[in-house]
Amino acid sequence: MILATEMVFQPQVLFTIVMAALFGLFVGAVPGLTATMATALLVPVTFFMEPVPAIGAIVTCSAMAIFAGDIPGTLLRIPGTPASAAYTDEAYAMTRKGQGEVALGANLLFSALGGLFGTAVLIVAAPSLAEVALKFSSFEYFWLACLGLTCATVVGTGSPIKGLVSLLLGLFVATVGLNNPAGVPRFTFGSVDLMGGIDFIPAMIGLFAVSEIFRYVLGMSPDTSGAQTRVGNLFTGWGRMMKQYWRQSIRGNIVGTLIGALPGAGADIASWVSYAVSKRLSRTPEKFGTGHVEGIIESTSSNNAALGGAWVPALVFGIPGDSITAIVIGVLYLKGMNPGPTIFINNPQDIYAVFLIFILANIFMVPAGWAAIKSARLLMRVPRNVLMPTILLFCVVGSFAINNSVFGITIMLVFGLLGFVMEENGFPIAPTILGIVLGPMLEENFVTSMIKSDGSFAGFFERPISGTLGVLTLALWVVPLALFLWRKFSANRVSPHATRG
Amino acid sequence: MRINDAILGAVLLAFALVIGLYAQSFPAIPGQEYGASVFPTWIAIAIGGCSLVLIAGGIRHWAETGAVALASWARSGHHLRALAITIALVILYILVSTPLGFIPTTFITLTVLFGILGVRLALAPVLAILLTMAVHYGFYSLLKVPLPWGVLTPWAW
Numbered sequence: 001m002i003l004a005t006e007m008v009f010q011p012q013v014l015f016t017i018v019m020a021a022l023f024g025l026f027v028g029a030v031p032g033l034t035a036t037m038a039t040a041l042l043v044p045v046t047f048f049m050e051p052v053p054a055i056g057a058i059v060t061c062s063a064m065a066i067f068a069g070d071i072p073g074t075l076l077r078i079p080g081t082p083a084s085a086a087y088t089d090e091a092y093a094m095t096r097k098g099q100g101e102v103a104l105g106a107n108l109l110f111s112a113l114g115g116l117f118g119t120a121v122l123i124v125a126a127p128s129l130a131e132v133a134l135k136f137s138s139f140e141y142f143w144l145a146c147l148g149l150t151c152a153t154v155v156g157t158g159s160p161i162k163g164l165v166s167l168l169l170g171l172f173v174a175t176v177g178l179n180n181p182a183g184v185p186r187f188t189f190g191s192v193d194l195m196g197g198i199d200f201i202p203a204m205i206g207l208f209a210v211s212e213i214f215r216y217v218l219g220m221s222p223d224t225s226g227a228q229t230r231v232g233n234l235f236t237g238w239g240r241m242m243k244q245y246w247r248q249s250i251r252g253n254i255v256g257t258l259i260g261a262l263p264g265a266g267a268d269i270a271s272w273v274s275y276a277v278s279k280r281l282s283r284t285p286e287k288f289g290t291g292h293v294e295g296i297i298e299s300t301s302s303n304n305a306a307l308g309g310a311w312v313p314a315l316v317f318g319i320p321g322d323s324i325t326a327i328v329i330g331v332l333y334l335k336g337m338n339p340g341p342t343i344f345i346n347n348p349q350d351i352y353a354v355f356l357i358f359i360l361a362n363i364f365m366v367p368a369g370w371a372a373i374k375s376a377r378l379l380m381r382v383p384r385n386v387l388m389p390t391i392l393l394f395c396v397v398g399s400f401a402i403n404n405s406v407f408g409i410t411i412m413l414v415f416g417l418l419g420f421v422m423e424e425n426g427f428p429i430a431p432t433i434l435g436i437v438l439g440p441m442l443e444e445n446f447v448t449s450m451i452k453s454d455g456s457f458a459g460f461f462e463r464p465i466s467g468t469l470g471v472l473t474l475a476l477w478v479v480p481l482a483l484f485l486w487r488k489f490s491a492n493r494v495s496p497h498a499t500r501g
Numbered sequence: 502m503r504i505n506d507a508i509l510g511a512v513l514l515a516f517a518l519v520i521g522l523y524a525q526s527f528p529a530i531p532g533q534e535y536g537a538s539v540f541p542t543w544i545a546i547a548i549g550g551c552s553l554v555l556i557a558g559g560i561r562h563w564a565e566t567g568a569v570a571l572a573s574w575a576r577s578g579h580h581l582r583a584l585a586i587t588i589a590l591v592i593l594y595i596l597v598s599t600p601l602g603f604i605p606t607t608f609i610t611l612t613v614l615f616g617i618l619g620v621r622l623a624l625a626p627v628l629a630i631l632l633t634m635a636v637h638y639g640f641y642s643l644l645k646v647p648l649p650w651g652v653l654t655p656w657a658w
Contacts, residue, residue, distance in 0.1 A: 048644045161558075165513060165551045172520065172544050184527050184537035187520070217583045217618070218574040385618035386628060389611055392587075393636055396594060401646040406595045413591050424502055424572070425509060443540045450535045 004352030007052045008360070016053040017060045017357065021364055024061035025372040028068030029379045030387070031078040032212060035065035035267070036323045036430075040208045041391065043201055043331060044398030051335040052353045058331065059354065060361040062324045063115050066267050066303055067369055070107035071376050074100060083267035083303040086275040093291030105234040106241055106293050107300045108369045110249055114301035115362035117253035118260065118308020122315075123355050126344070129316045133341035138452065139460050141317070142445040143469035145438050148263030148319040150476045152431045160480070162427045169418075170435020171442070173198050179440065181447040193407040200330050200436045202399035202411040207429045208323075209395050210416025215423075216388045234370055241297065248278055248298040256302030260309025263434075266322025267303040267310075274302035308358060315339050315351065318441065323430040326437045503570040507559025513552035521545030583617050590614055602651020603641075607633040 007013070020042065027038035038061050046054035069081030070091065077092035079085040094103040136144075149171075153163035176187045177197030188194040242249075252274045259270040278298035279288045288295050310321025311328075318339040320326035332339050337350055344351055372379065395416075399408035419429050453459025461467040524541035574580040590610045598606040611629035616622065640646040650657040 045644065048646075161551050161554050165548065165555070168544055168548045168551065172541070172548070175541050175544070180537055180540075182527075182537040186527060186537055186541060187523070214584060214587065217587050218572075218580045219577070383620075385615065385620050389614040389618065390632060392591075392614070393607065393611065393632065396591065397636055397640050397646070397648070400648075401640060401644070404647050406598060409591065409595050413588070413595070417588070425504055425506075446540075447535050455535070 001349075001352050003349040004356055007349060007353045008056070008356045013053045013056060016049065017056050017360065017364070020057035020061040021064045021361065021368050024064030025068045025368060026379065027061075028065030028080050029071045029372060029376065030382060031072045031076070031080050032216065033391075034081045034208065034212075035062050035069065035083065036327070037208045037212060038062065038065045039324050039327050040201075040204050041394055041398065043204075043327060044394075044401045046331060047201075047334065047401065051332075051337050051350060052357075054331060054335060055328070055337075055354055056357040056361075058324075058328055059357050060364070063304065063307055063358075063361045063365060064368065066307060067107065067111040067300075067365055068372055070111070070300060071104065071373055072380060074103045074107065075376060076380065081267075083271050083306075084300075085268070086271040087296045087299050090275075090289060090291065090296055093289065094293065094296075095291075097291045099291065099293075101232040101234050102237055102293060103296060104373050105236060105238060106297050108234060108366060108373070109238055109241070110252070110297050110301040111304040111369070112362050112365045113249060114253050114256060114304035115307060115365065116359065117250075117301070118257050118305035119355065119358040119362065120308075121257045121305075122308045122311050122358065126312050126315050126351070129312065130341040130344040133316050134345075136317075136341070136465065137463070138445040138448040139463055139466035140469060142442065142449055142460065143466055143473055144317050144319055145442040145445065146473045147469060147476070148313070149431075149434060149438055149442070150473060151263045151265065152434045159426060162425075163431050166422065166427045166429060167431035167435045170432035170437075171439045172435075173203065173432070174436050174439025175443070181444055193405070196403075198411055198436070199402055199408060200433070201402050202408040203415045203436060204327060204330075204433055205395050205399055206412040206415025206417075207419035207432060209391060210412055211419030211423060211429075213388050213392050213395075214416060214420045216384060234373060241293065245294060245297045248294055249301045251277065251281075252298035252301030253305045256305030257309035259302070260306030260321050261312045263313055263319050263321055266324065266430075267306040270306035271299040271303040275299040304362075311354075311358075315343065315354075316341060320434060320437060323433050326430075326433045329437055502572045502575045503566070505559045505563060505566055505568050506555045507563060508568060510552040510555030510559055513548055513555065517545045517549035517552060521549070586617050587614065598651070599649045600651055602653045603648035604633055604637060604653060605651065607636070 023042065024035070024038050027033045027041070028035060039058055042057055042061050046057050049057070065081060066083050069079055069084035071080060073079040073084040073088040074091035074095055077088055079088045091103045091107070094100060149167055153160055153167050174197075176194055178185050178188075178195050179197050180186060185195055255274050255277060256267075256270040259265050259273060260267065275295050275298065278295040279285050282288065282294055284292070284294075306322070307324070310325045313319040313321050314325035314329055316339075318329055320329050329339055337343060337347060395412060396409055399412040400406060402408050419432075422429055422432075449459060453462075461470050520541055524538045524545060527536065527538040527541075529536045529538070574584075590613060594606055594610055608626075608629050611632060612626050615625035615628060620628065637648060641648045
């Protein structure tokens with residue numbers, strides 16, 4: 001613990017965290033640029049850092065970006081990140097009623113509290129889960145990876161089939177190269193560059209950042225002129241809101257952390273679910289949508305709590321809770337801090353350092369967020385036609401820097417186009433990244449397990465934990481399918497007029 | 502631009518067939534049942550299955566949506582040209598950055614990109630050179646990324 005404190009409280013580390021915070025606030029506050037994109041752009045830079053500042057930068061940047069997404073949502077009705085979309089209309093309605101500062105103040109306060117709650121859960125849950133996870137073998141890890149991937153396709157918004165296709169494409173990408181249990185070159189077509197596999201960093205930069213640049217070039221980005229950017233005292237009513245809405249805040253925190261911990265679902269989904277829960281359980285549901293702070297509090301708590309929650313499976317099992325932690329897992333491997341239960345035994349100081357940074361980041365959010373809200377006018381007037389080429393340049397240099405090879409830029413471009421086409425046609429892109437990150441783990445554990453059990457599938461169900469996980473996973477596969485068929489069957493029998501609107 | 506699911510499904514089906522068949526050529530490991538081809542084959546089968554569902558759904562909605570629903574940008578020559586130039590600039594960067602060097606390539610790329618996105622013509626090269634040098638300083642000098650010097654090698658620092 002003392003070691004961890006020493007690792008964190010170094011001028012260099014603190015400086016990195018502050019810079020990452022400013023970067024995250026900026027990217028989050030500019031509509032169209034997401035928290036995942038902020039993380040993706042940051043990764044090439046963290047590549048050259050020590051593990052602790054590298055992870056610290058990512059943690060801080062993602063927390064700030066999720067909060068900052070609320071700023072343009074409240075002032076312009078354009079969510080800065082998808083995680084703010086759930087309550088954008090509500091917050092904008094408050095701005096129109098002249099209560100913009102109350103909405104923003106609530107966002108700031110409850111984002112920070114939500115983040116701290118998620119962190120507390122992470123600190124308590126992760127080490128105890130890690131003890132359980134120590135007993136896991138390749139069978140359990142195989143099922144966990146399956147479970148994570150399944151959640152990624154089922155939980156996401158939109159068509160599950162398209163989510164599944166997106167995931168399978170990611171898994172396919174992961175098979176390219178020499179890096180497989182058999183050590184056979186696959187899908188390399190004689191290219192030396194492809195032997196090493198498709199690096200996930202350029203792929204992710206392409207999917208999350210370059211595709212957004214294409215959308216901008218095609219004139220599909222939101223217009224941000226005409227913002228109401230005069231904001232009064234942010235701290236108005238903090239005490240009153242705490243007293244009146246502590247239940248909503250805690251409920252949002254719990255729901256957010258749980259959804260965050262669920263593999264594949266992150267801050268975006270957490271905030272939608274929490275907003276809906278808040279409306280359903282509210283004593284005054286009729287006020288929702290008219291500029292009422294209650295739902296905002298619950299979902300803004302939720303999306304920041306989800307960040308901490310997502311780290312639990314990421315650190316303990318190496319299974320990402322959302323697309324940001326999918327990136328983090330890649331970075332951890334690069335830094336030699338392989339996620340998994342052993343990290344809690346071999347490098348506890350690293351883990352404590354991550355916890356400390358989480359706490360610091362959420363406390364620092366209050367002054368930094370205040371400054372960001374005050375300079376909202378400036379942030380939203382940044383000319384896009386200068387900003388977007390700058391981001392493209394960062395993408396190109398970042399993709400190059402991973403292996404010092406222009407092949408990285410080629411990967412970036414291909415995935416940028418792929419991401420663009422996928423999003424245009426309703427295919428979510430987060431499952432692709434999960435597939436690329438989890439693919440090798442899935443295959444390795446499967447092959448190891450098969451060798452251990454002499455090629456018998458029964459081995460996957462023989463151990464108690466692995467059997468439970470296996471049944472759970474299979475249930476997740478079979479139940480939605482059965483429900484789908486059942487609904488079709490009954491819809492055919494009941495007249496079509498029976499459906500309610 | 503929304504393409505009908507049936508067309509996307511057909512493309513995916515073809516892709517699945519190609520990877521599935523190609524995977525059968527991977528050498529097996531003697532004495533082991535689960536070699537390099539197992540996973541790609543499974544993935545190919547799964548993608549194939551999904552593509553059939555997409556094709557079926559796409560055909561059902563074909564009457565409403567048609568083959569392709571064009572977004573507004575797809576009918577705008579200006580926007581399409583901008584996209585084509587952006588992609589071409591990245592390809593240009595991939596091809597010439599090593600022989601020509603980071604600084605000249607980036608300067609040219611950025612100036613053109615600023616130009617097509619409507620930055621004032623007098624301002625574009627100034628911004629481009631400032632940005633190029635700033636990124637060069639950050640990545641080359643601070644982060645020690647060996648950005649290529651190309652034709653400027655005699656003046657490298």
